[in-house]
Amino acid sequence: MSALTTQPGAGTLPLAPTRQGPWRALSTGLYRRPALALLLLLVPPLLWFGVVYLGSLLALVWQSVYTFDDFTMAVTPELTWANYLALLDAANLDVVLRTVGMAAAVTVACAVLAFPIAYYMARYATGGLKGFLYVAVMLPMWASYIVKAYAWTVILAKGGVIHWFLGKLGLLGALEWVLALPVVGGTSLSTSNLGRFLVFTYVWLPYMILPTQAAIERVPQNLLAASADLGARPHQTFRAVLMPLAFPGVVAGSIFTFSLTLGDYIIPQLVGPPGLFVGSMVSTLQGSVGNVPMAAAFTLVPIVIVSLYLAAARRLGAFDAL
Amino acid sequence: MRSSAPADGPRAPWWLAAMAWGGLLFLHFPIAVVALYAFNTEESAFSFPPKGFTLRWFAAAAARQDVLAAIGLSARVALLATLGALLLGTLAALALARRPFPGKDAVTLVFILPIALPGIITGIALLSAFRLGEVTPGFWTIAIGHATFCVVVVYNNVVARLRRLPHSLVEASMDLGADTFQTFRRVVLPQLGTALLAGGILAFGLSFDEIIVTTFTAGHEKTLPLWLLNQLGRPRDVPVTNVVALTVMLVTAAPIVAAWWLTRGTEDVAGASK
Numbered sequence: 284m285s286a287l288t289t290q291p292g293a294g295t296l297p298l299a300p301t302r303q304g305p306w307r308a309l310s311t312g313l314y315r316r317p318a319l320a321l322l323l324l325l326v327p328p329l330l331w332f333g334v335v336y337l338g339s340l341l342a343l344v345w346q347s348v349y350t351f352d353d354f355t356m357a358v359t360p361e362l363t364w365a366n367y368l369a370l371l372d373a374a375n376l377d378v379v380l381r382t383v384g385m386a387a388a389v390t391v392a393c394a395v396l397a398f399p400i401a402y403y404m405a406r407y408a409t410g411g412l413k414g415f416l417y418v419a420v421m422l423p424m425w426a427s428y429i430v431k432a433y434a435w436t437v438i439l440a441k442g443g444v445i446h447w448f449l450g451k452l453g454l455l456g457a458l459e460w461v462l463a464l465p466v467v468g469g470t471s472l473s474t475s476n477l478g479r480f481l482v483f484t485y486v487w488l489p490y491m492i493l494p495t496q497a498a499i500e501r502v503p504q505n506l507l508a509a510s511a512d513l514g515a516r517p518h519q520t521f522r523a524v525l526m527p528l529a530f531p532g533v534v535a536g537s538i539f540t541f542s543l544t545l546g547d548y549i550i551p552q553l554v555g556p557p558g559l560f561v562g563s564m565v566s567t568l569q570g571s572v573g574n575v576p577m578a579a580a581f582t583l584v585p586i587v588i589v590s591l592y593l594a595a596a597r598r599l600g601a602f603d604a605l
Numbered sequence: 606m607r608s609s610a611p612a613d614g615p616r617a618p619w620w621l622a623a624m625a626w627g628g629l630l631f632l633h634f635p636i637a638v639v640a641l642y643a644f645n646t647e648e649s650a651f652s653f654p655p656k657g658f659t660l661r662w663f664a665a666a667a668a669r670q671d672v673l674a675a676i677g678l679s680a681r682v683a684l685l686a687t688l689g690a691l692l693l694g695t696l697a698a699l700a701l702a703r704r705p706f707p708g709k710d711a712v713t714l715v716f717i718l719p720i721a722l723p724g725i726i727t728g729i730a731l732l733s734a735f736r737l738g739e740v741t742p743g744f745w746t747i748a749i750g751h752a753t754f755c756v757v758v759v760y761n762n763v764v765a766r767l768r769r770l771p772h773s774l775v776e777a778s779m780d781l782g783a784d785t786f787q788t789f790r791r792v793v794l795p796q797l798g799t800a801l802l803a804g805g806i807l808a809f810g811l812s813f814d815e816i817i818v819t820t821f822t823a824g825h826e827k828t829l830p831l832w833l834l835n836q837l838g839r840p841r842d843v844p845v846t847n848v849v850a851l852t853v854m855l856v857t858a859a860p861i862v863a864a865w866w867l868t869r870g871t872e873d874v875a876g877a878s879k
Contacts (some may be wrong), residue, residue, distance in 0.1 A: 306784065310784035310786055314784075314785055318706075321706060328696050328697040328700075329712065332716065332753070333715075336730075339731050339734035343730040346733060399625050402621065407615065414869070416629070418865060419629050422636075422858050423632040423633060426636055427830065427853045427857045428830075431635055433639070433837060433850055434636070434639045437638060437639075437642060438635060485632070488628075545723055546722070546725050547817075549816060549834065553837065562725045566725065566820075569729055569732070575733060578729060579729075585722075585725075589721070593721075
């Protein structure tokens with residue numbers, strides 16, 4: 284049926300003369316063997332990904348069981364589990380916990396900040412305003428990562444915008460008090476966990492807004508109306524109807540915020556206290572230390588954590604919300 | 606009639622509107638700060654508010670050879686990576702858009718993996734593979750790494766468009782005597798036009814801005830983001846850094862809006878996920 288209706292102008296198009304020759308034969312041959320056609324289409328990308336990407340990944344994982352000699356600083360292809368056992372050292376566990384803790388905190392903060400924006404975009408914005416809001420989220424999302432990180436070093440610096448603003452409000456005392464707190468505090472805003480947390484939350488927030496917004500948009504309006512008709516107060520409708528239906532979208536967004544924070548090593552380098560992150564640990568190990576086997580073992584930490592997270596997200600229905 | 610349509614445009618409660626606009630303000634605040642500081646007269650541009658405004662740092666930055674070299678390198682890498690991603694991503698999308706086949710999910714996963722796994726893993730894996738193959742890191746290794754993670758953005762755009770393209774058009778074309786290649790060139794390709802353009806723009810933006818994978822694959826080369834990262838340790842050079850930061854921001858953000866414009870009105874909007 285649709286073939287008759289979708290192409291109104293088809294009758295006026297000049298028909299290409301039916302070709303003969305090798306192209307035609309090739310085309311007919313491929314048409315008769317769809318499996319071969321599929322294979323030919325897939326060979327270049329699969330070859331690229333198989334050789335360049337998966338090959339590299341496997342080579343990396345393989346090197347994680349090589350031996351690194353601390354004295355000669357040389358890597359020898361003697362197989363050992365020592366690198367994996369070393370992951371369980373207190374110092375290394377510390378790095379993993381610090382990173383996962385930050386990723387979890389950033390994810391929660393992004394979810395809380397993103398929800399009202401997403402809800403407003405999905406429910407109350409129409410027409411031109413909707414387009415405007417969409418661009419307003421996409422613009423900071425795609426604006427250069429390193430420039431955004433740089434902007435925050437400027438903002439958080441002593442004498443920067445935040446200090447000036449808090450000074451005008453007479454709240455510098457409050458800042459001192461916050462910075463004196465354990466865990467979140469530090470000697471200054473730009474060397475505190477609070478500062479690092481702010482930057483991470485800022486950089487990954489758009490990745491939470493967009494999937495959440497899409498999920499809220501898919502919640503049928505009449506379910507919310509029905510809930511209200513049946514006597515639920517707005518907060519009850521929110522908790523019992525909207526939240527369960529929109530939650531997969533939040534989980535989908537959290538995949539980005541969590542795994543992006545987990546693997547980042549530029550922001551921890553620029554803002555926050557000195558303790559290493561998984562990313563900076565890997566980078567230091569392979570760069571200045573030259574211990575590629577240990578670095579390779581360390582990369583399995585985010586791979587395993589992200590895989591577990593993805594498996595959990597899948598059970599919560601996040602993949603349908605992507 | 607009109608009064609009975611409350612579904613269209615209820616007003617948001619003031620606190621929700623305030624939270625939403627507040628969040629958007631937060632998203633744009635650092636961008637505004639970068640834009641402001643690029644015109645700052647002071648040499649140590651961390652102090653706020655700025656004492657005065659000038660355009661002279663733009664001239665200073667434009668005269669710097671290292672800046673121009675970094676911009677040139679980033680542009681060439683992004684161009685090459687985009688071309689590679691367009692080719693591979695389109696082929697992958699044509700293969701995966703319609704027919705199910707055994708192992709399809711696994712193949713899809715492989716294309717998404719470079720984005721799903723933290724960039725540092727891609728970077729370090731490529732570096733160790735280049736070392737094993739005794740390839741000296743440089744222009745080509747950067748471009749290879751970038752093309753790998755750019756494939757998925759082209760793939761996403763093209764596959765979304767292909768799934769909306771009614772298959773009856775292809776059937777009609779072939780019924781009228783066109784072969785597979787003619788159908789692709791005359792029917793499918795014109796429909797893919799804006800999806801390819803949007804995907805290409807996104808891939809270019811992604812590559813131009815990439816830093817995590819690049820730190821591992823660049824060797825001694827300095828792409829623009831690497832140059833910027835290096836600049837952060839040089840407080841005396843702050844004015845030039847500010848100007849370049851603003852330029853990078855405009856170069857990466859403006860095309861994204863264009864890509865959004867091109868795919869607007871369709872259900873899968875380009876750039877909605879990196």
